[in-house]
Amino acid sequence: MNKLPLIFVGIFLTFTSAWIGLVAYPTLNLGEMQPLPDEETGGVLPPTTSGLAVAGQKVYASSGCVYCHSQQVRWSPLSTDIAKGLGPRQTVARDYLREKVAFLGTMRTGPDLSNIGARQPDTNWHHQHLFEPRTVTDWSIMPSYRYLYKTQKIEGQPSSDAVQGLRGPHAPKLGYEVVPSEEAKALVAYLLSLKKNYKLPESPEPSEP
Amino acid sequence: MNSPSLLSSLNPSTEPDALDSIERAEIDASTRIPVLLFFASAIFWLLVGSSLGLVSAWKMTNPALLDSFSWLTFGRLRPAHLNAVIYGWATPAAIGVGLWLTARLCRIPLLHSKLLISAAIIWNLGILLGICGILIGDGRSIEWLEFPAYSTPILFIAYAFIGIWTIIMFRFRKPGHIYVSQWYLFAAFLWFPWLYATANILLVWQPVQGPAQGAINWWYAHNVLGLWFTPIGLAAAYYFIPKVIGRPIHSYYLSILGFWSLALFYSWNGMHHLIGGPFPAWMVSASVVASMMMFIPVITTAINHHMTMRGHFESLQWSPTLRFIVFGAVSYTVVSLQGSSMAIPALNTITHFTDYTIGHAHLGLYAFFTMILFGSMYYIVPRLVGWEWPSATLIRWHFWLSAVGILLMVGALTLGGLLQGLALYDVASTFRSSLEFANPFRVLRGISGFILLAGQLVFAFLFVQMLLKLGAPKKGPALFTKPAEQTNDTVAI
Numbered sequence: 001m002n003k004l005p006l007i008f009v010g011i012f013l014t015f016t017s018a019w020i021g022l023v024a025y026p027t028l029n030l031g032e033m034q035p036l037p038d039e040e041t042g043g044v045l046p047p048t049t050s051g052l053a054v055a056g057q058k059v060y061a062s063s064g065c066v067y068c069h070s071q072q073v074r075w076s077p078l079s080t081d082i083a084k085g086l087g088p089r090q091t092v093a094r095d096y097l098r099e100k101v102a103f104l105g106t107m108r109t110g111p112d113l114s115n116i117g118a119r120q121p122d123t124n125w126h127h128q129h130l131f132e133p134r135t136v137t138d139w140s141i142m143p144s145y146r147y148l149y150k151t152q153k154i155e156g157q158p159s160s161d162a163v164q165g166l167r168g169p170h171a172p173k174l175g176y177e178v179v180p181s182e183e184a185k186a187l188v189a190y191l192l193s194l195k196k197n198y199k200l201p202e203s204p205e206p207s208e209p
Numbered sequence: 210m211n212s213p214s215l216l217s218s219l220n221p222s223t224e225p226d227a228l229d230s231i232e233r234a235e236i237d238a239s240t241r242i243p244v245l246l247f248f249a250s251a252i253f254w255l256l257v258g259s260s261l262g263l264v265s266a267w268k269m270t271n272p273a274l275l276d277s278f279s280w281l282t283f284g285r286l287r288p289a290h291l292n293a294v295i296y297g298w299a300t301p302a303a304i305g306v307g308l309w310l311t312a313r314l315c316r317i318p319l320l321h322s323k324l325l326i327s328a329a330i331i332w333n334l335g336i337l338l339g340i341c342g343i344l345i346g347d348g349r350s351i352e353w354l355e356f357p358a359y360s361t362p363i364l365f366i367a368y369a370f371i372g373i374w375t376i377i378m379f380r381f382r383k384p385g386h387i388y389v390s391q392w393y394l395f396a397a398f399l400w401f402p403w404l405y406a407t408a409n410i411l412l413v414w415q416p417v418q419g420p421a422q423g424a425i426n427w428w429y430a431h432n433v434l435g436l437w438f439t440p441i442g443l444a445a446a447y448y449f450i451p452k453v454i455g456r457p458i459h460s461y462y463l464s465i466l467g468f469w470s471l472a473l474f475y476s477w478n479g480m481h482h483l484i485g486g487p488f489p490a491w492m493v494s495a496s497v498v499a500s501m502m503m504f505i506p507v508i509t510t511a512i513n514h515h516m517t518m519r520g521h522f523e524s525l526q527w528s529p530t531l532r533f534i535v536f537g538a539v540s541y542t543v544v545s546l547q548g549s550s551m552a553i554p555a556l557n558t559i560t561h562f563t564d565y566t567i568g569h570a571h572l573g574l575y576a577f578f579t580m581i582l583f584g585s586m587y588y589i590v591p592r593l594v595g596w597e598w599p600s601a602t603l604i605r606w607h608f609w610l611s612a613v614g615i616l617l618m619v620g621a622l623t624l625g626g627l628l629q630g631l632a633l634y635d636v637a638s639t640f641r642s643s644l645e646f647a648n649p650f651r652v653l654r655g656i657s658g659f660i661l662l663a664g665q666l667v668f669a670f671l672f673v674q675m676l677l678k679l680g681a682p683k684k685g686p687a688l689f690t691k692p693a694e695q696t697n698d699t700v701a702i
Contacts, residue, residue, distance in 0.1 A: 001465055002387050004379060004395070011396040011472055015403065015436070018476035021495060022428040023407055026488075030421035062346035064284020070562055074485025079558045081485075083636045093487045096419035101351060104423045104486060108562035108633055109269070111640055133272075139641050141272045147279040 030093050036200070045200060049098050049193045056190025057100060059183045063145065069113045070105030071194065076206050087115045088197050089205040095196045110142055117195040126188040127163040127180055132170040148184035151176055161185070225388055225448050226313055237592040239318035240309045243325035245593055247305030248586060249676070250333045252669050254297025257340075259665055261290035263658040269651050280344040288355040289343045295353065295433065296364065297336045299578060301329070303441040304371060306585045307394050309593075310448055311375065314391045315382030321374055328370035335363035351412055351422070353430035361409050365402070372402050389464040390444035396472065397440035404432050424488055428479035434573060435475035439541075442581040443471075443510060446538045449588055450517055453531045454524050459516035463509050471506035474499045481552035484561065500552035507545040514538050527688040529604045533584030536612060540576035544569065559634050564647055564654075565626025568619045575661070576615045583611070583668065590675050591686065598687035599680030603667050605689060610664030618657035625650025 001007060035044040060066070073087040082089065091114055096102040105112075120126065125136065131149050133140040149163065154177050162177040172178050180188070199205075228236070265286040268274050275281045312319040319325075339356035342348065347357035356364070375398040379391075408429035411417050417425070451458050458464060480488065480496030518535065525532050547569055551560055560566060587604065591597050598604060628646035632638040674680055 001389075001392060002385075004387065007387070007392055007395060008399075010469065011399060014469070014472040015400055015476050017473070018428065018432075018479075019403075019407070021477065022479055022492065023411070023425050026421040026424040026492070027411060027417050030424070030488075031417040033418060033420050061350035062285075062348060063282060064288055064348060064350055066350045066352075067284050067287045072486050074558070078485050078554055080634055080636050084633075090485075091487050093420035093489075095487060096422075099419035100416065101349065102419035102422045103350065104483065106352065106482065106562065106566065108643075109564075139644065141269060141644060143268065143272050143283050144276045145282070146277060147282075 033094060033097060035097055036094070038198075045198055046095055046098055046196070047198065050189060052186050052189040053193035054100070054190075056186035056188065056193075059148075059187040060103065060190055061101060063187070065113075066103045066105050068107055068109035068142070069103075069111065070108055071102075071112065071114045072104045073112065073114050073196070081112070082206060085119075086112045089200075089203045091196050092200060092203045094200055094202065113191070113194050114196045115194065117192040118197050121192065123188055123192065124164050126191055127184065128165055130184060130187065131163055131166065131178060135166055135168065135170050145184070145187075148181050148187065149178050150181060151178050225390065225452050226316060228313070228316060232316070233313070234592075236312050236316070236318050237309075237589075239322070240312050241593045243319070243322050243329060244305045244309050244589065245676070246326060246329040247301040247308070248590065248672070250329065251298050251300075251302035251305065251582075252665075252672055254293050254301070254336065255665055256662075256669060258290055258293030258298055259658070259662045261286050261293055263655070263662060265290055266651070266655045266658050270648060270655060279346060284350075285344050285346065285348060288348050288350070288352075289340050291353070292343065292355055293336070293340055294574070296339070296356070297333075299438060299574065299582070301332060302582045302586070303397075303438060303578075306445055306582060306589065307398065307441050308371075308374075309589050310390055310444055311378050311394055314388050314394070314448070315378050316385070317378070317381060317383055320377055320381065324370045324374050328367045328374075331363060331370075332367035335360050335367060338363065349413065351426055353433060354408055354412055354426070358413050361413055365405060365409065368402055368405065372398060375399075388447075389458065389461075389468065390448045392468050393440035393444035393447070396468075397437055397444070400432070400436040400440075404429055404436065420487065423483055423486060424480060424492060427482040431479040431482065432476060435471075435478060438574070438578045439471070439475065442537065442541065442578045443467075445581050445585045446514060446534055446541075449530055449534050449585060450514060450538070453528050453534075453588070454518065454521040456517065456521070459513050459519075463513040467506045467509040467513065470502070470509065474502040474506065478503065478552075481557070484552070484554055484557045497552045497554065500549045503545055503549050507542055507549075511538075511542040524692070527690045527692045529598070529601070529608070529687065529689065530584045530588040532608055532689070533580050533587065536608075537577050537579075537581035537584060540572060540580065544572040544577050547572065559630040560626060561630070562633065563626040563630040564622045564650065565630060568622030568626055571615065571622070572619045575611075576619065580611065580615075583607070586672075590672070594675050594678065596675055596678045597683040597685070598671060599674050599683070600671070601687040601689055603671055604687060607664050607667045607671070610660050610667065614657050614660030614664060617660065618654050621650040621653035621657065625654075 035046060038045045073081045073089065073091045075090040076082050129136045130145040132144050132146065133142040151172050154175055158177055159179050162179050166172065166178060264275065265283055268283045268286070308319065308325060339360035342357035342360055343355050348355040349357065375395070379395060408425060411425050412422060416422070447458060447464070477499035478496055480493045481500045484493055484497070525535060551557055551569060587598065625647045629643045632643035632646050
């Protein structure tokens with residue numbers, strides 16, 4: 001091992017082998033994946049998402065939600081993800097076609113969000129929860145995202161988008177209301193769009209969950 | 210000069226270097242400014258990064274802590290912590306150790322120090338911009354690559370200078386043996402820019418489609434540990450262990466086996482972060498197999514280091530360098546075997562999304578790599594500033610605070626993570642119980658953070674004293690105890 005060129009060739013080749021397998025292959029293959037036609041609705045799978053949800057994905061990224069919430073359902077029987085209700089089926093590559101950044105996540109400090117839009121379809125619930133998680137789940141350790149909301153004096157009619165149902169110490173003072181910022185609205189639109197429960201041929205739902 | 214033993218004649222590269230003390234002092238002096246610059250900035254970011262980590266840790270048990278400020282929310286502090294310690298502390302400290310080792314092992318004074326000084330300054334500007342970017346909400350939430358797109362090119366330019374410098378040094382090295390540490394250094398200095406450029410191009414600058422991202426992300430993140438930090442950590446261990454105890458490495462052939470098996474298998478490990486994830490099964494399987502094959506380099510290196518140390522363990526009583534380095538080398542074995550076990554799907558399904566993984570990460574980055582960096586600095590800094598460490602007692606404090614702190618942290622996260630993982634796995638358990646199981650262990654982890662930070666403050670205090678040459682001049686190196694029988698040649702520190 002006293003010949004530098006030989007060492008160079010060796011470190012080049014070992015590295016290249018994995019580079020081809022774990023970088024070039026997914027880039028060329030998964031990177032070119034296409035949506036499938038949806039015969040039932042005439043649309044595509046995975047379904048397209050609204051512009052607001054796409055904007056919300058940026059808020060999801062800048063707030064760092066991914067550090068506590070995964071977005072992947074692992075297969076059975078390797079895991080109990082499906083039995084625990086994270087989703088009706090395993091998530092597969094095509095599910096992430098709509099994502100600018102695929103937030104697969106590595107932690108479940110909080111629950112998995114692959115299907116949060118199906119589990120909690122209520123916009124106001126999400127606003128309440130983001131404003132102060134403990135108004136809906138008193139044992140939650142999620143931080144409050146109050147900074148995405150504005151507490152303002154009610155002038156004339158209350159705002160139509162004001163957050164309802166805030167109680168206890170988190171409720172606004174009498175005559176005041178809590179309204180979501182554009183960012184908060186976008187984030188909730190993104191969360192509601194998280195529904196990986198459509199059918200994909202490559203990921204059949206297990207018959208006995 | 211003694212005549213060479215039969216062993217060293219057969220295996221010429223088992224000794225770190227063959228320089229006389231004047232040459233050695235000249236080479237050390239030539240590395241002074243760039244290496245100290247990298248070290249000083251690294252220690253600064255270590256303190257910043259640890260403080261960010263400490264606040265995020267306490268937020269997990271007290272969610273209301275500092276929750277009114279967007280820039281202090283958990284989802285920004287945590288990536289700021291990770292990036293500050295990876296790119297602010299570990300990388301520059303590794304570069305500093307790497308530069309010094311390269312100069313000594315190439316047996317020439319450091320060339321083109323201006324290239325390195327510029328690199329250090331540019332690198333730190335990039336880190337500052339990146340950390341602020343994450344805190345103001347420009348973070349990308351791609352793990353290990355959170356820095357916003359406007360700061361990564363700066364880092365890349367700084368790194369390019371270092372890569373070019375490495376090639377120049379190896380090109381002009383004195384003819385002769387290439388020591389095992391040099392293989393690791395040469396490889397690491399070339400692998401890192403390749404990793405960093407690939408990941409940034411495909412995930413940050415021109416992102417590929419969502420389905421492909423996870424694979425590239427974890428190929429990158431795992432290889433930063435495996436093909437950047439690990440080789441530099443091992444290069445340091447292979448250099449300092451024989452150096453301090455004054456005997457050659459046990460086996461040249463084990464070093465070769467360890468090096469090439471690491472190069473081949475580590476690079477394939479990344480997908481074990483995505484077991485059960487949305488990827489073709491063969492990719493995950495390949496990584497699981499490669500993770501198992503990691504037993505070869507790890508055990509080879511462990512045997513080689515252990516056999517070198519055999520009969521010299523009493524040196525741990527007096528040498529600060531050796532104590533930190535051996536702690537790191539043993540942790541390397543433990544963390545690597547743990548890592549391989551975590552790739553076994555049946556165990557992975559329990560530990561995957563839990564604090565267990567966080568414990569593993571800290572075992573690798575702190576108990577192994579950071580301890581090796583501390584040990585290396587204890588050896589290198591006195592030779593750069595021409596001053597001895599002012600207090601052996603403070604070094605001892607630094608060691609024990611670090612050792613106790615990291616063992617408490619890893620122990621707490623490992624146990625808490627297992628309970629959390631079992632609750633998440635068990636169909637009859639609620640999500641709430643996963644939080645309740647983990648909570649007391651998270652409190653312990655928060656406490657361990659204070660202990661680690663205290664150790665770092667002691668070290669920073671010592672380092673500043675060294676830079677300013679404070680304290681009474683000492684006759685010899687700061688040792689924990691007086692070695693029983695040592696000549697001046699073998700007492701390294």
